[in-house]
Amino acid sequence: MKNFKRIFLFIGVLVSLNSYCQNNTIIKDGYVSIATLIVDYDTYNFEGGDISYYLCQNCPIDSIPFTIDYDTPLDFGQVTFKLSSLQDTIFNATIIWMGFGQIYYPSQFNIQSPFIDTNLITNKPYDLRYIDTEGDEIVESYFLDKADSAWNAIDSLKISKLFAENGFKAAIYLYPPMVGTFNPNIAKWIIFLYHYEQENSINNHNKQETYIQIFPNPTNKNKKINLNLSNTQISYYKIFNSLGLLESVLNLFKKFSKHYLTAGYSQHSLCK
DSSP: OHHHHHHHHHHHHHHHHHHHHHHHTTSOTTEEEEEEEEEETTTOOEEEEEEEEEOOTTOOSSSOOEEEEEEOOSSEEEEEEEETTTTEEEEEEEEEETSOOOEEESSOOBOSTTSSBOSOOOOOOTTOEEEOTTSSBOOOHHHHHHHHHHHHTTTTBHHHHHHHHHOOEEEEEEEOSEESSOOTTTOEEEEEEEEEEOTTOSOOOOOTTOEEEEESSSOOTTOEEEEEOTTOOOOOOOOOOTTSOHHHHHHHHHHHOTTOOTTSOSOOOSOO
């Protein structure tokens, strides 16, 4: 009976770790991950988000490498945020003199997962960048306070939590669709979350299709544990228990199977 309890506990650990890995597939190895979030200027309502991925080997991990092109509106102008090294567009929107501009990139924002509330607060980074309407640094205390209130509108989102867990940088831009007269009713706060997950870093996680199955279940010793390696090229794994210990899990395997890993490797991991 004690053996059965240990198996069920072990399965619970696997389910928990698998869920963790699914969440972390949002941060992709070898890519710059950038989440773009939109918040209403006046009401601070979160209006949706987008996440995009960029190949950028020369991008830094400790700063946001944005180039900001501001085309001054005579009648028609625009603002474009680009990734400095490759000039990939991160954000593009028109700005109209006494008119109504439009955001063209990202082309759409959604409020589905991971852009959902978790009720867990993510603190803003200490080096949060504040960017004014023309791409310069915000210095007015009034707008800085407003920008911090906009951060509070996204600080409990799942996407914010995931970026914070992996290490991130952030910037807030005040987007004015109209110039000539600043119209707070149509202005938006654009919040960027930036993370570069370099390949071969310590944060490697598995494909969510990879899992471990104990059969039959319940079972006793001298039975097999099956490691499903379909749809993955991963060849080296480690399995940790809920305390982060490798040894205890392998000992558990040995108690239930003399062939405790059918894949032919001595150590396996649940995360890519």
